[in-house]
Amino acid sequence: MGLLSPKKFAIIGASNKKGKVGHVIFKNLKHMAYPVNPNHKTILGEKSYKSVVELRGKVSHAVICVPAKIVPQIIRECGQAEVKYAIVISAGFSESGNEKLNNELKKAIKESGVKVLGPNVLGIIKPGHYNASFYSNKLKSGSISFISQSGALGVGILDKLISEETGLRYFISVGNCIDITISDVLEELINDEKTKAVIIYIESLKKGKKFLEICKMAKKPIIVLKGGATKEGAKAAKTHTSSLAGDDRIYSSAFKQAGVKRVYDISTLINSALLLEKGFKGKALIITNAGGPGILMTDALASRGIELAELPKRVIKKLDQILPKSWSKNNPIDIIGDADAKRYGAVLNAIEKEKFYDYVIVILTPQAMTQPYLTAQKIMKFKRPVIPCFIGGDSIKKAVNYMKKKLIVFNDIASLAEALRK
C-alpha cells in the first residue's frame, strides 16, 4: 500500500461551509472519507469526528486542511491514529517565510512516523476513482500521470486537459516536499502499470540523485518542465520556493543522461506526453495538400532530430497511378492543392500496409477544392499511427473537433514538431 493506493481517508478540517477548502474536499471525496471537525456534529449529513484518533484502524490516509499553526499537532494525532499518509493542503510554512513552524512540522513528522505530502498542495486525484483535492472539475481517466510542484500551474494544466478532453491516470500536487519528494512519487508511478507516461513540473529538486536513478530505470517516457532555466528565472524561483534552483546546466545534462525529455512550455509538456503515450516514434511520413507547410514541417522535424522516411521506388510507382503528374515524388508527399477527400483517402490506403515509415502526419490547408470534414473521415479510418495538422480557422473546426475524439490534432507546425522532439 502506498501513497496512491488509499483505503479510506480522514478529512481533517472538513466543513459544512460552502467555499471552504474543507467543504470542497469532503464533497469531492465523500464516498471514501470520514469528516473530522470538533466544531460540527455532522458534515454533509455524515457524522463528524472530534479527532482523527477516533478513526484509528479505519483510515490509511488523512487530508489536512486546518490552519497552519495546528498542523504539527494534527500530524501527531495522525500518528496515534496509525494514519500512514497525510496530505497537507494547509499553506503558511517555509513558502511564507515561517521557518519556525516548518521546523515544528518536520519534528512532528519524524516523531509520528506519518509520511507527509506537502504542505501547500492541491491534493491527489485519480480520475474515475477518487479526488483527494480541492479541484472540483471533472477529469477523464487516462494513461498519463502528472506530478506538479506548483498547485496553480497544476490547475491551469488540469483545466486545459479537460477542455481538450484529455484524461489522466494520476494527478499529484507535491507542494513544498517537506517529506515525500518528487522522486518518491515518481517511484510509485513507474511501478504503476496503467501509467504509460509521466509529466512533471519541477521548481527545485531534492534527492536529485535518486530522481535520476528512477528515471534511468523507468521503462516509460518521463517529460519534465522545469522553471529557472535562466539566471533571471532562477532568481524568480528563489523568491517563490525559497530554495535555490541550482545551476541549470547541471539539470539539463542530468536529464539528458537519465533519458528524460526536457520541455520549456506547458503545451509541449502536455502534447509530448500524449504523443509518446500513443507510441509516436521512428520515421515520419508527411502527406500535404500544400507545398509550403510541407517544407516547414520538414524543417521543423529535421531540426529536432526526427527522421523522415524515404519513399521506396515501388511506392512512388504506386502513387504515380493515383496522384496528379505534378505530385512531389518525395516525402513530403505533396498531393497538390486541388486534393479532395478521395485523393487523401487513396494515398492513405496505398501506404497503409507499408513498412518504410512509422507514423504519418497529414497536413491540410483549406483551399478551394479541400473537403476538411470528409478528409477527417478518411484519416479516422486509417489504421496506422497518424497525426493530423489542419491549418486554418472556422472552415476546419468541425473536422478538428471530430478527429479529437480519437486523435491528437495540431493546428500549427512548430508545436507538433516540438512535441515529437526527442
Added chain:
Amino acid sequence: MGLLSPKKFAIIGASNKKGKVGHVIFKNLKHMAYPVNPNHKTILGEKSYKSVVELRGKVSHAVICVPAKIVPQIIRECGQAEVKYAIVISAGFSESGNEKLNNELKKAIKESGVKVLGPNVLGIIKPGHYNASFYSNKLKSGSISFISQSGALGVGILDKLISEETGLRYFISVGNCIDITISDVLEELINDEKTKAVIIYIESLKKGKKFLEICKMAKKPIIVLKGGATKEGAKAAKTHTSSLAGDDRIYSSAFKQAGVKRVYDISTLINSALLLEKGFKGKALIITNAGGPGILMTDALASRGIELAELPKRVIKKLDQILPKSWSKNNPIDIIGDADAKRYGAVLNAIEKEKFYDYVIVILTPQAMTQPYLTAQKIMKFKRPVIPCFIGGDSIKKAVNYMKKKLIVFNDIASLAEALRK
C-alpha cells in the same frame, strides 16, 4: 500608381459558372471590374467583353484566370489594352515542370511591357477596399500587410486571422515571381503609410540583394517565415518550387544584418506582427497569481533576449501597502494564489503611471479565489501596453474572448515569449 493602387480591373476568364475561379473572382471584385469572356454575353448581369483590348484606357489592372496555355497571348492583349499590371491566377508553368510555356510567358511579358504578378497566385486583397482574389471569406481591415509565396499557406493564415478577428492592410500572393518579385511588393508596402508591419512567407528569394536593401531602409518591422531551413526542408522546397532554396545560413545572417526578424512557425509569424505593430518593446513587467508560470515566463523572456524591468524600491514600498506580506517583492510580481480581481486591479493602478517598465504581462491561472472575467475588466481598463496570458480551459474562455476585442491574448508562455523575441 502601383500594383496595390488599381483604378479598375479587367477579369479575363470571368465566368457565370458557380465554383469556377473566374466566377468567384468577379463576384469578389464586381464593384470595380469589367468581365472579359468571349463565350458569355453577360456575367452576373454585367456586359461581358470579348477581349481586354476593348477596355483600352478603362482598366489599370487585369486578373487572368484562363487556361495556362493561352496566358502568354492574353498578356500580349493586355499590352495592347495598356494594362499596367496583370495578376495571373492560372497555374501550370514552371511549378508543374512546363518550362516551355514558362519561357513563352517570359517573352510575352518582356514584349508587352505589362508587369506580371504570379503566375499561380491567389490574388491581392485590400480588406474593406477590394478583393482581387478567389479567397471569399471576409477579412477585417488592419495595419499589417502579408506577402505569401504559397497560396495554400496564405489561405491557412487568412482563415486563422479571421477566426482570431485580426485584420490586414494588404494580402498579396506572389506565386512563382516570374516578373514582380517579393522585393518589388515589399517596396510598395514600406512606402504605404498605413502598413505598420509586414509579414512574409518566403520559399526562395530572387533579387536577394534588393530585398535586403529594402529591409534596411524600412522604418517598420519586417518578419519572415522561410521554408528550407534544414537540408531536408531545402530538398522538399526544391521539389515544390523547382528553385534552389540556397544555403540557409546565408539567409539567416542576411536577415539579421537587415534587421529582419526570422520566425519558424505560422503562429509566431502572426503573433510577432501583432505585438510589434502595437509597439511592444523594451522592458517587461510580469504580474502573476502563480509563482511557477511567473518563473517560466521569466525564463522564456530572458532566454530570448527580452529585458525584465527592475522594481524600484519606491514601487516595492507602494505594493507592500496593497499586497499580502508574502508577495514576491520582485519582478515577476507574484500577487499570490488567492488574488481576486480587486488585487489585480490595485497593482495595475499602482504601476499605471510608473516609467520603470515599458509593458506589462498579466498571468492568470484559475485558482479557488480567481475571478477571470472581473480581472479581464481590470486589464481592459489599464492604459499602458499590456499582454494577458491566461492559462486554463473553460473557466477562462469568457474572459479571453472579451479581452480579444482589444488585446492580443495568449494562453501559453512560450508562444508569447517567442512572439516578443527580438
